[in-house]
Amino acid sequence: MTINGIYSIARTLFLAAIVATRVTAGTAETEAMPVLEVTGGQGPDQAFLLSVQDLQDIAVENIVTSTIWTQGVHEFSGVPLYTLLQHLDVKGTTIQAIALNDYAVAIPRSDARVGGPIVAFAIDGQPIPRREKGPLWIIYPFDQSPEFRTETIYSRSIWQLNRLNIVQ
Known part of the structure; x- marks a missing residue:
């Protein structure tokens, strides 16, 4: 050789x-590794960088639902949006959710309530890969009520989420 x-x-x-x-x-x-940046709320200089572990440490809730983007029913695990904002003590009327590709949607603060959406970091017990809409995806409990099955709510279900900006 x-x-x-x-x-x-x-x-x-x-x-x-x-x-x-x-x-x-x-x-x-x-x-x-940080996967979510939360800014705004209390002041323009306030910023939180959160990892999946940080999100898990805040709270974990499961939503079992079908979506218009997936086949069948799946179990999504994540931190309730309401609990996340409460934990960080951020105030504001609108949540600007921004994806890795800079796609953004406005979510009214009123959506962040008990029984509302979660910031999902797992699907069927597994982390959500980027190619499958991860690492974070805002998931509403679509199958629980017709109020969650509207074009408006579907448009707020942003995937590849990496930033939340809380606007006064």
Whole structure:
């Protein structure tokens, strides 16, 4: 075997070891990385950076529902939007929800209530991958009431959520 062949094999094994290490540690790393920025509310300089673990530590609620974007009924797990805003003590009348691609929707503060939407971070017990509308997705309990099955509510169910700006 030539020196170049040995070098190539060694390089391949080294890269494989790095990938294996990242895959093993990936879940814990991902849970600790900030996935949501919340700004506004009390003042323009107020900002919170939250990881999935931070969201889980605030509260976890499950909504079992179908959606117009998925097949069948799924269990979505996340922090209730009401509880998140209450926990951060942010005030305002409108929640501007912004996705990774800068798509934005305005959600009235009145939607953030008990029995309202959650900021979902898991579907059927698994983290929501970016390619499947994750890492965060605002989910309403669509199957619980016709009030949640309107074009307006569907438009507020923003996926790939990464920012909330609370407007006075």
